[in-house]
Amino acid sequence: MKKYFLVALLATVSFSSCSTSDDVQEPEVVDPVVEPEPEEELNRSDYPIQDFMYGAMNLYYLYKGDIPELADTFFTDEDSYVKYLSENPDPEAFYNDDLLSDQDRFSFLTDNYIELENSFSGVSKSNGLKFSLVRFSNSDNIFGYVRYVAPNSTASETIIERGDLFTEIDGTTLTINNYQTLLAQDTYTLSIAAVANNTVSPTGETVTLSKVEGFEENPVYIAKTLEIDGAKIGYLMYNSFVSNFDDELNNAFAQFKADGITDLVLDLRYNGGGSVATAIDLTSMITGQFDGEIITKQQWNAEAQAYFESQSPESLLSRFNSTIYTGTASEQPINSLNLMRLYVIGTGSTASASELTIIGLRPYIDVKTIGSTTVGKFQASTTLYDSDNFGRTNANPNHTYAIQPLIYTYRNADDVVGPPTGIEPDFELEEDLTNLGELGNPTEPLLSLALDQILGRSRTTKRSAGPAYQLIGETDMFSPTYQRMYDNKRPNINK
Structure with missing residues (x-):
């Protein structure tokens, strides 16, 4: 045993000795020095859509004060501004998540302003x-x-x-x-x-x-003169404020004038709004005796309001006029009726420019409403494009994005602001599914109730409604122009 142990020990010592003498020192591996790549410099031109939307909202957005990032002093340098633009590369998410106030239900953007323009044209x-x-x-x-x-x-x-x-x-x-x-x-x-x-x-x-x-739908759906009990009463069912059909609207009033009507029932029950300019024209067609008087006074965001008050106070006012606004030097004379009272049919689908017509006329003539409570939408929007002044001319040819933000609310000549809960009817009556009636027929329930008041046939202020169902929508509820009021006469802000 001792012999074997000694042999094993000598072998081990011999192996260790050989390993030590034959060992070659490996060179130390040193990682190469890698210079960090310089960060790619961001530029606002890398985010043209976000950049234009931010600039437009910074100038014109009605609820600018609700969005801290829209404050003129929020960004201290261009680098921080460009970093902000880069953090949300999707234009729709950037607009909806970063630029819109929680109280705003109506501003929107489009990636195809051609379709939007067509929609505004009916x-x-x-x-x-x-x-x-x-x-x-x-x-x-x-x-x-x-x-x-x-x-x-x-x-x-x-x-x-x-x-x-x-x-x-x-x-x-x-x-x-x-x-x-x-x-x-x-x-x-x-x-x-x-x-x-x-x-x-x-x-x-x-x-x-x-x-x-x-x-293409003509919004002048029915225009007729009813002769009842010796009275001539005009009936106009008008379904959208579309400026492309202002001539047809004016022609309807020419016929009312020729017929010698003494009263008018304006049926806006399905009218969700549209052009501010057309609403102003309509108020002037109904009246005519108040040419030049104030219909509405606009209220913009604080900076825009201060700018207009100092540079262009008249641009904050809408006035009765005597010619149709066409955007050209050639303007058609308005056919006016010089009425002193008006009966308007409205419902829960009556909004924006329809409500402006009611609110704007009330300081001057007696306006009675028939039907149910209106929507309560008293803000105007405008289309802003990617151009130097956010107008359509010279818009960026590389994309078709545009935004439609709310830009102002308004008061009438008596400084009355439209109620956000809607205009309550003076004479209440819901449409009844079991008795809708024929539109324009004097027996149709809502028109009949209006005629009762004109002719003194009844002093009823309320009538029982038909079966109660929950209204959840209507034809154009997913249209970008649904219940929108737009101003195509937007004044420029030059900073």
Whole structure:
């Protein structure tokens, strides 16, 4: 055992000795010095859409004071400003998340201002069917009812008409979860229904409708003179303030004037608004004896208001006029009626420029409203483009983004501000699904109530409404111009 142990020990010592003598020192590995790449310098030109939107909102946004980053002194240098632009590279997210106030329900942006301009001109992709969407009590199921059918549309070539109801699209029951997708289709088939004893039941009829590009709807839907009990009363159903149809509106008033009407019923029950300039023209058509007097006084954000008050105070005022605003040197004389009272039909779909017409006229003539409470939207917007002065001329040719922010609210000549809860009716009556009536017919319930007041046939101030359903939407609720009021005469701010 000792012998073997000694041999093993000697072997171990011998191995260790050899290893030590033969060991070659490995050179120390040193990592190469890598110079850090310089950070890429950001430039505002790298974010042209965000840059233009920020600049436009900084000047014109009504709720500028609600957004700290829009303050003129917020950014101390260009680097911090460009870093801010770079933090949200998606233009839509940047606009909606960073630039809009929580109290703003109406400002928006578009990535195709050509479509937006067409919409303001009354041109859209449409089948011409105008409807409301109503929710059944304690249910997710909904149904639609037809308000009216636009003339010369694809819907006008079918059997569908005012008062028809529909509960299914392409055989699928409409619900709160699917109606947007079903109605967004270019072509769909409606299953017609009817209401009786507060129950909606299918009739077995179906109607297939197709939307067409470039459909243009004349907002002067009905203009007629009613001769009742020896009185001549004008009736105008006006469905949108579209300046492209100002001539048609003025022609309707020329006919009223020729007919010698003594009163006017202005039906705005489905009118969600539109052009401020057209609303001013309409107030001047109804009157005429107040040319040059103030209709509205605008209130902008603090900096813009101070600028206009010092540089251009007249630009803050809208006045009765005697010519139609056309944006050209050639302006058509307005046909005025010189009325001293007006009866307006309004509903929960009556908004913006419609409400301006009511509020603006009240200091001068007796304006009575019939129907239900209006929306309560008293702010105006404008289209701002990526150009030196945010106008359409010389807009950046590399994209078609534009923004439509709220820019001012207003008071009337008596300094009355429109109530945000809407204008309450003087004579209340809801539309009744079981008795919608024929629009323009003196027996139609809302028109009949207006005629009662004009002719002194009744002193009723309230009438019972029909079955109560929850209104959840209408035809144009997803249109960018829905319940918007826009001012195409925006004055420039030069800083």
